Every structure is written in structure tokens, then in C-alpha cells.
Amino acid sequence: MIKYSYNQFIRGEENMDASNPLYENQCIHVEVVVFTVDEGKVKTLLLQRGVGPFLGEWIVPGGVVFNNESIDEAAVRELEEKTGLKKVFIKQFYAFGEVNRDPRMRMVSVAYLALIDMHKVDLQHMTLKTMDSKWCDIGDIPKLAFDHNQICDRALEELRHYVINSNIVKDLFYKQFTMPELQRVYETILDRKFDRRNFRRKLLSLGLVEKTGGIEENSSHRPAEYYRFVKDEYEEIDIF
Amino acid sequence: MIKYSYNQFIRGEENMDASNPLYENQCIHVEVVVFTVDEGKVKTLLLQRGVGPFLGEWIVPGGVVFNNESIDEAAVRELEEKTGLKKVFIKQFYAFGEVNRDPRMRMVSVAYLALIDMHKVDLQHMTLKTMDSKWCDIGDIPKLAFDHNQICDRALEELRHYVINSNIVKDLFYKQFTMPELQRVYETILDRKFDRRNFRRKLLSLGLVEKTGGIEENSSHRPAEYYRFVKDEYEEIDIF
Numbered sequence: 078m079i080k081y082s083y084n085q086f087i088r089g090e091e092n093m094d095a096s097n098p099l100y101e102n103q104c105i106h107v108e109v110v111v112f113t114v115d116e117g118k119v120k121t122l123l124l125q126r127g128v129g130p131f132l133g134e135w136i137v138p139g140g141v142v143f144n145n146e147s148i149d150e151a152a153v154r155e156l157e158e159k160t161g162l163k164k165v166f167i168k169q170f171y172a173f174g175e176v177n178r179d180p181r182m183r184m185v186s187v188a189y190l191a192l193i194d195m196h197k198v199d200l201q202h203m204t205l206k207t208m209d210s211k212w213c214d215i216g217d218i219p220k221l222a223f224d225h226n227q228i229c230d231r232a233l234e235e236l237r238h239y240v241i242n243s244n245i246v247k248d249l250f251y252k253q254f255t256m257p258e259l260q261r262v263y264e265t266i267l268d269r270k271f272d273r274r275n276f277r278r279k280l281l282s283l284g285l286v287e288k289t290g291g292i293e294e295n296s297s298h299r300p301a302e303y304y305r306f307v308k309d310e311y312e313e314i315d316i317f
Numbered sequence: 318m319i320k321y322s323y324n325q326f327i328r329g330e331e332n333m334d335a336s337n338p339l340y341e342n343q344c345i346h347v348e349v350v351v352f353t354v355d356e357g358k359v360k361t362l363l364l365q366r367g368v369g370p371f372l373g374e375w376i377v378p379g380g381v382v383f384n385n386e387s388i389d390e391a392a393v394r395e396l397e398e399k400t401g402l403k404k405v406f407i408k409q410f411y412a413f414g415e416v417n418r419d420p421r422m423r424m425v426s427v428a429y430l431a432l433i434d435m436h437k438v439d440l441q442h443m444t445l446k447t448m449d450s451k452w453c454d455i456g457d458i459p460k461l462a463f464d465h466n467q468i469c470d471r472a473l474e475e476l477r478h479y480v481i482n483s484n485i486v487k488d489l490f491y492k493q494f495t496m497p498e499l500q501r502v503y504e505t506i507l508d509r510k511f512d513r514r515n516f517r518r519k520l521l522s523l524g525l526v527e528k529t530g531g532i533e534e535n536s537s538h539r540p541a542e543y544y545r546f547v548k549d550e551y552e553e554i555d556i557f
Contacts, residue, residue: 100381101384147416172409174387
């Protein structure tokens with residue numbers, strides 16, 4: 078039943094009411110696809126549902142947007158609830174809005190991605206709605222609930238764009254690193270090889286990284302120099 | 318009041334109900350920022366609201382997503398209702414989700430952009446909710462209702478990315494064109510100048526355009542050759 082007050086009518090106000098069957102029971106969700114790099118593999122964070130629908134199946138972290146927060150704030154909150162991580166850089170990449178993608182309500186998911194150091198994460202294995210969580214090699218992702226396989230695939234595609242066009246990789250390194258360590262991360266995410274000298278020259282000439290002045294300690298081979306990212310903030314820059 | 322049936326409870330189903338105050342009265346909108354190039358200017362389509370809120374103020378075309386259509390389908394429908402255009406290529410670019418961006422309901426807008434030939438458009442100047450419409454030079458956009466200035470600004474930024482990284486400009490040319498006409502369009506959208514010979518060489522070497530074999534008729538100067546885009550479908554390609 079559409080409610081439309083006389084006051085609205087005389088002010089010429091458009092009639093919008095949540096009980097209009099054309100658009101009743103709509104709901105806004107966020108998903109956060111979290112990537113890390115570990116032992117030469119790109120991995121993503123998956124949660125096992127502890128409630129139905131899809132009880133026991135795997136999903137990417139996400140949840141409903143509350144009415145007192147922006148969609149960005151909701152994504153940050155969800156990420157913190159599921160990983161304990163605060164102040165993580167997240168990037169919105171796509172809204173998923175097929176008609177029947179969620180059996181509970183008409184749900185549009187605005188999807189974000191983050192690239193983080195898994196060792197900084199205090200993973201919650203069991204919460205009110207989750208019975209387990211794990212870092213899953215992107216080559217081994219199982220059939221996920223809802224349209225989350227599609228969300229994962231798109232997130233990985235976008236991550237590769239951002240790795241090429243920005244300094245987002247810094248989010249994996251909260252301190253110094255050696256050039257071979259950095260190169261391995263780029264090679265893993267982009268699934269290609271770089272020439273060692275060209276790689277080093279490129280990143281230095283772009284002003285993306287700089288030497289810290291320190292060198293590797295306790296090295297059995299010739300100790301490598303340490304580097305750090307020049308900027309703390311996310312920055313767009315064409316790397317390759 | 319949250320409704321939660323016994324059957325849901327014994328199946329372990331998550332309680333989701335549109336009357337939950339945390340997320341009640343949410344609604345999904347789409348906006349379509351339509352650009353064209355005309356007389357050396359980039360212009361965007363604006364509508365004047367014929368209903369409140371913001372009666373008489375200007376907005377970009379958009380509307381509520383119906384429950385029986387995907388967000389992409391909603392964007393296509395809105396564009397057709399406002400311009401008469403069917404089968405236009407649209408590109409989703411960002412979801413806007415601040416808390417109070419719409420006074421009627423909690424509204425997230427998924428925004429799309431399109432680049433079209435304004436001469437193919439059968440503009441609707443007056444509809445149920447619109448009292449006027451116009452093509453507005455992007456340098457002269459007035460203060461718009463809601464957060465639509467922000468949506469316009471972002472759309473223009475994204476359009477420039479797509480013009481550099483894809484063949485989206487083809488959507489402005491439904492038939493043949495001369496190389497100077499094409500160059501003028503790129504220069505207008507990107508707000509920069511290109512060397513005439515380099516521009517021509519670049520677009521040909523990328524296989525983006527090809528000669529039709531025809532030449533300009535009724536030309537007072539040396540007649541220019543006609544070109545067309547090689548592909549009909551949207552394609553990502555680094556142009557500049």
C-alpha cells in the first residue's frame with residue numbers, strides 16, 4: 078500500500094515509499110575481497126557461513142550497510158569485524174546487482190578490495206555468523222555461495238590493474254623489504270616474470286621506492302639492501 | 318519489529334527482514350551521466366525536476382531500480398525513457414553511498430556513463446517527473462540537486478580514462494568520419510592537443526580505425542578521406 082500524504086501532494090513531492098512493490102524490500106550490502114601474498118601465492122580470505130542460507134558454504138567477507146554509515150564505512154567495519162584490521166586501504170571496484178543474486182532480499186552488493194599483510198591479521202575463526210575462515214590460494218577457490226565466485230574473479234582482475242597503475246603493493250609491506258622480495262610479489266600477483274635489473278631501475282626511476290640505507294643482516298649470501306615505499310598514501314602511477 | 322519464523326529458526330537461517338531498523342527503508346538507484354561532443358565542447362544531459370524534493374533544480378538522469386530488473390537493465394531503461402535511445406553502451410563506474418545523500422530514503426546510487434551522438438537522441442523535454450532537459454557544457458554545469466555535481470565530476474574523470482584506454486569514442490560516430498573530425502573529439506574530451514601526423518599514425522597502427530575508401534564530397538579544400546572504427550564492440554586498448 079502506497080502512502081502519500083496531502084502535504085506531500087500539495088508540495089509536489091515525488092511519492093517514494095519503501096512499501097511500493099516496485100522497489101520494496103531492497104537492501105544494500107558490501108563485500109570486501111581481501112588479498113594477500115604468501116609463499117609465492119596470491120591468497121584471498123574466505124569465511125564459512127554459520128547460518129543459512131548456504132549454511133556451511135564459503136563466501137567472501139561482507140554484510141549489510143547500516144543506515145547510520147556510508148558504504149565505505151560499512152566496508153571498513155566489516156573488514157575489521159572479520160580480520161581485526163583497522164585503517165586498511167580499501168578500493169571500491171564494482172556493484173553487483175542481478176535480480177536473484179540473494180535469496181533473502183533484493184540485494185545490491187558494492188564490492189571493495191584490499192591487499193594486506195596476512196601476518197598483521199588477527200583472523201576471527203568463529204563469529205556469530207561464521208563457523209570458520211581461511212586464506213585460500215586463488216587457484217583453489219571452491220564453489221562459493223551467492224555470486225561470490227564472480228565477485229572474486231572480478232576483484233582479482235581489478236587488483237592486477239591497480240598493481241600496474243598504482244602503489245597499492247605498499248599495503249603488503251609495513252616496513253622495509255629487499256628488491257628481490259618486492260619483485261617476487263609483483264611477479265606473483267601479475268603472474269609474469271621481470272628482468273631483475275630493469276625491474277629495479279623502473280621502480281627507482283618512478284620514485285616509487287627508495288633505499289632505507291640499511292642492509293640485510295645474518296645473510297649467508299651477499300646482503301641485499303633494504304628499500305621502502307616513498308609515499309604512505311595510495312597514489313596512481315603507471316608502473317608497467 | 319523483526320519477524321523471524323520458527324521454520325527459519327530451525328533451519329539456522331539468518332534473520333533478515335526489511336523492517337529491521339538497522340537497514341530498513343533502503344533503496345537502490347541508478348544514475349546515467351550522458352556525454353556528447355558538440356561544436357568543440359563536451360556536454361552532458363541534465364533534467365529539471367518537475368517534482369520535489371528539489372523541485373525545479375537540475376539533475377543527471379536516473380531512477381529507482383525495479384525489483385524485476387538488474388541494475389544494468391535499470392540504467393538502460395532510464396536512459397531510454399529520458400532520451401529515446403535504445404541499445405546504448407553504458408559503463409558502470411562508481412556507487413555513491415553517503416548516509417544523507419537523498420532526503421527521501423537511504424539511497425545508494427550506482428552510476429553509469431554513456432558517450433552518445435546527441436543528434437541521434439529524441440530528447441524528452443517534459444515527462445511525469447521532469448519539466449525540462451538540456452545539453453549543458455561541462456564548463457557551465459550549475460549547482461545540481463542531491464550529490465549530482467560529485468557524480469558528474471567523477472563521470473568526466475572516468476570518461477577521460479576510458480577515452481585513453483578503450484575505443485569508447487566510436488559511440489559518437491555511427492558512420493564514417495574524417496581524421497580531423499576524430500582528432501577534434503579526442504582533443505575536446507581530453508582537453509589537450511595532438512600532433513596531426515602522430516595522431517593519425519597512432520590510431521592506424523593500433524588497428525583502431527580503418528579507411529572506408531570514400532572521400533569527402535563537396536569540399537572547398539582538398540577532400541579528406543573517410544575512416545570508420547574497426548570494431549563495433551567496446552574494446553580495451555591503450556591509445557595514448
